[in-house]
Amino acid sequence: MIFDFQYVAASLKVAVKYIPTTLMLSVLPLFIGIVFGTWIAICRRFRIRIIAKLADILIPVTKGIPLVLHLFIMNFLILKPLDFLSQWYGWADALRFMDKTYIGIVAISIYAVVVISETMRSALISVDDGQYEAGYSVGLTRWQTLRRVVLPQAFPFAVPVLCNNFIGLIKGSSIVYLITVVDVMNGALTSAQINYRFLEAYIAAAMIYWMMCLTVERVSIILEKHLKKYQYRVQENNLRREVL
Template sequence: MIFDFQYVVTSFTTAIHYIPATLALSLIPLFLGIIFGTMIAVCRRFRIKFVAPLADIAIPVMKGIPLVLYLFIMNFLIFKPFDMLAQYYAWADIIRYMDKLYIGIIAISIYAIVIISETMRSALMSVGKGQYEACYSVGLTRWQALWRVILPQSLPVAIPVLGNNLIGLIKGSSVVYLITVLDVMNGALTTAQINYRFLEAYIAAAFIYWGICLLTEWLFTVWENHTKKYQMRIDKHNLRKEVL
């Protein structure tokens, strides 16, 4: 079968309609991962009782589980109870019309929390102990030091890795086609199932993922440069105060 670029264009125009689904499957887990991952990283960094030992055991174990397994596990954990209820109460349509996009978001969010917690923990550990001692010497509590000094200094360190995490989530979100969620990958394949032009469909999906990842990398580079300039202004301001 001769390669036909026209089918690439057809698959491309079909797949772009599912970009919002792919962004939801990556941006929502990123947001939840930053919130809960940072909380876990802080607990491990400051050795919070009960939470830190539990996280020390759970995070390495969960980090070793592939994303596709999270997807399948959450699919069965969520759908199995609903399936039993549907059979008992004769709810024939509850499973048929349930949007599996939410299952994909939940599964990818769990995966994102695990990997981003490691990212934030590394960023927190990049701040020297002298910064903590300086905060305590002026009367700041542990949480005041964390919020005012430690996190602002660790954020520029974490941003490049967070960008890579997001790119990984964007590419990893393509596995949701296994539970029949229509994202960019599955959207591109809908035309291939009619004309059997799977190579053209895969190339069209690759172009879309490539464009999204390039835009993501550029946005995180702008964010990183902004935080560095902001940190430099703060350092200059503090230096002037010390001189005066």
């Protein structure tokens, strides 16, 4: 069968419609991962009781499980109780038409929290201990020092890795087609199931993922430049506080 660019264009036309779904499956887990991952990283950095010990155990275990298994496990963990409730209360129709996109978001978010918590912990460790002492010396509490001094300096260190995490989430979100969620990958394969042009469909999906990841990479470069300028300003202000 001869390769046909017309089928690539046809698959692109269909797959582009599902870019918002792919972005939702990656942007929301990124946001959730940054919020909860940073909180977990702070707890591990300051060795907060119980939380730090639990994180030390659960994070390595969760990192050792492939993302596709996260998806399948969450699929069954969510669907099994709903299946029981649907039989009890007669929700069969509601369960049948349930949007499994939210299951994908939950599964990818758990993975994102674990990965990003490691990223933020490394960024927090990269900040010199003298910055904490400088904050304490001017009367700031631990939380105020963390919020005003440490996090503004740690975040620029984390941005390049966070952008790589985001790219990984975009690519990793393609596995949701396994639970019948229609995203860019599944959208591209829709036309292939009719004309059996699977190679053209895969190439069309690859082109879209490549463009999305390239866009994130370009934005990250611009963001890094602005954050470095902001980081220098924060360091200058800290030096002035120490002198005063």
